[in-house]
Amino acid sequence: MAMLEIDGVSKRYGGLQAVKDVTLRVGKGEIVSLIGPNGAGKTTLFNLITGFARPDSGRVRLEGEDVTGLSPEAVARHGMVRSFQITNVFANMPVIENLRLASYLRMRSPLLSDVFGLRSARDRAARTMKEANGILDLVGLARFRDTPAKRLAYGQLRLLEIAIALCVRPRLLLLDEPAAGLNSREGEKLTELLRRLRDGRGLTVLLVEHDMDLVMSVSDRVVVLNFGEKIAEGTPAEVKENPQVIEAYLGTPFEEEAA
Amino acid sequence: MTENRIVLLLLALAAVLPAFVGDQYVMHLLIMTFFYAMLSTSLNLIVGYVGELSLGHAAFLGLGAYTSAVLSTEAGLPFWLCLPAAGIVAGTAALAVGAITLRLEGHFFVLISLAFAEVLRYVVMNSVELLRGPLGYPNIPAPSLSFGGTVLADFASKAHFYYLGLALLAATLYAAWRFARSSFGLGALAVRENRRLARAVGIDPFRHALVAFVAGGVLAGIAGSFYAHYLTFVGPEVLGFSFTLSALMMVVIGGRGTLLGPLLGAAVVGITLELLRSVNEARLSIFGILLVLAVMFLPDGLVSLRWRRRPEPAEESPTEALDSPLRS
Ligand SMILES: Nc1ncnc2c1ncn2[C@@H]1O[C@H](COP(=O)(O)OP(=O)(O)O)[C@@H](O)[C@H]1O
Numbered sequence A: 001m002a003m004l005e006i007d008g009v010s011k012r013y014g015g016l017q018a019v020k021d022v023t024l025r026v027g028k029g030e031i032v033s034l035i036g037p038n039g040a041g042k043t044t045l046f047n048l049i050t051g052f053a054r055p056d057s058g059r060v061r062l063e064g065e066d067v068t069g070l071s072p073e074a075v076a077r078h079g080m081v082r083s084f085q086i087t088n089v090f091a092n093m094p095v096i097e098n099l100r101l102a103s104y105l106r107m108r109s110p111l112l113s114d115v116f117g118l119r120s121a122r123d124r125a126a127r128t129m130k131e132a133n134g135i136l137d138l139v140g141l142a143r144f145r146d147t148p149a150k151r152l153a154y155g156q157l158r159l160l161e162i163a164i165a166l167c168v169r170p171r172l173l174l175l176d177e178p179a180a181g182l183n184s185r186e187g188e189k190l191t192e193l194l195r196r197l198r199d200g201r202g203l204t205v206l207l208v209e210h211d212m213d214l215v216m217s218v219s220d221r222v223v224v225l226n227f228g229e230k231i232a233e234g235t236p237a238e239v240k241e242n243p244q245v246i247e248a249y250l251g252t253p254f255e256e257e258a259a
Numbered sequence B: 001m002t003e004n005r006i007v008l009l010l011l012a013l014a015a016v017l018p019a020f021v022g023d024q025y026v027m028h029l030l031i032m033t034f035f036y037a038m039l040s041t042s043l044n045l046i047v048g049y050v051g052e053l054s055l056g057h058a059a060f061l062g063l064g065a066y067t068s069a070v071l072s073t074e075a076g077l078p079f080w081l082c083l084p085a086a087g088i089v090a091g092t093a094a095l096a097v098g099a100i101t102l103r104l105e106g107h108f109f110v111l112i113s114l115a116f117a118e119v120l121r122y123v124v125m126n127s128v129e130l131l132r133g134p135l136g137y138p139n140i141p142a143p144s145l146s147f148g149g150t151v152l153a154d155f156a157s158k159a160h161f162y163y164l165g166l167a168l169l170a171a172t173l174y175a176a177w178r179f180a181r182s183s184f185g186l187g188a189l190a191v192r193e194n195r196r197l198a199r200a201v202g203i204d205p206f207r208h209a210l211v212a213f214v215a216g217g218v219l220a221g222i223a224g225s226f227y228a229h230y231l232t233f234v235g236p237e238v239l240g241f242s243f244t245l246s247a248l249m250m251v252v253i254g255g256r257g258t259l260l261g262p263l264l265g266a267a268v269v270g271i272t273l274e275l276l277r278s279v280n281e282a283r284l285s286i287f288g289i290l291l292v293l294a295v296m297f298l299p300d301g302l303v304s305l306r307w308r309r310r311p312e313p314a315e316e317s318p319t320e321a322l323d324s325p326l327r328s
């Protein structure tokens, strides 16, 4: 069974068909990239999948379970967690506090045992914080544990966003342009991190990204959107040779662009 | 010194203070400060921790006060039963109102919370047969504490009310502290700091707002019961906007989302309000101006002068603009 199945999902904003009858599958343990020009509907598709917007039609299933039209918080509880294209963290809080808030689902215990500070609730909190520290190590932010998030450099913020999402223990991670604004060294670190998440933790990733080096090196498959429609799908090699994709998005054959 | 220790120290100081204060008027001011501190702590749960502006808080205060007034004068129930009943009635009302209005976005909640309190006041004003309308309930009996036939405290003296108020305030602060430390407080904090991200990590803003709203309602109802039995009179003005405004000023001037803030706010605002009684009409205007100044120059309240919960924003912060919805 696929991790994520999107079936004929559409969304219209006024006169604009932002997403049109998109169908795609993401297998377990795959990294799939969603590419396409600005305004192609990639972020909108993320919103439709994660409950931040309601599709006009179509279904979304997570490991066979229908999650269409659920609220964002319900979707997160099902194990599908997204990041945002515009950097989005708890800016006033230290890094570790960001992860504590993001671990909420695992911190939470029955209201009364929690309010009365029972031992089980405290043990749970301690375990969760240990895991949060592990995640900081994994993304390489351990040094910034107590730094207020708003003081982080841009590249570190993008890593913090991934760490926040990981604290929810997702089955499926949706990242919206995580490499935007990163320098090439940071981009490579991100590629490395994504591989480690897939291979080490068996995480499934759906990635929206413009950085073609990253997309081509990390993706198992690539899906191309243009004007809300899926125009191509295949391995990175197939997609970058596809004449329609070159015309709509890559502009020039990929090798030249990368050079 | 941590915030909690300061709160404990203040409570301990308050506990020994009557030994040095004989003046009945000063005792009265302190008792009213305890009352206002309870009221603003209860409002702080929703305004400070969840970040929803409720302008109808006086409704829950008033429901508690009226519950106590009716049950003690009409049904002859003792204070010790009226007090929890006041909390239950106010909490139930908060549950009903919150379940409907907290789903509404932003401004609607603010307006409807205000409308709820005003409608309630209007209804009480006009229920002359049932709730004595504008006459209100005079002669609400004082509590009495007895054990095995011996009266331990008859509440004829202000000192008894002083310690009752202090005990209720301590209980209210304890409840607020536990709330803030629980995973509910954690979720509420996330919602206040970044609602969209909170939802993305699985936190339900509505559920958190509702729990805080009901807890705030219960505590306001209890404060209302204390108010009724201390002043021995309850009329429709307990449902009035001026109580909400006073409590809001205390929360904002003291410091939102902190334990100490509403306490400091109640002391500063409550005592000043009391001292300004002579210029009655101008009082709220003066405080309106103070509120605006506080929001402009001390947005995190008096507590931020020393105990900042949040670090100061860095001047050249790289992410300063990132929360802005204008960036896309
Ligand atoms: N909430 C909205 N209301 C109106 N139009 C929207 C909304 N969200 C997205 N759009 C429009 O849908 C189109 C696709 O946008 P988006 O999904 O952000 O594209 P991408 O992420 O691929 O750059 C754009 O033309 C955008 O203006």
Ligand SMILES: [Mg+2]
Pocket: A042, A043, A044, A085
């Ligand atoms: Mg986008």
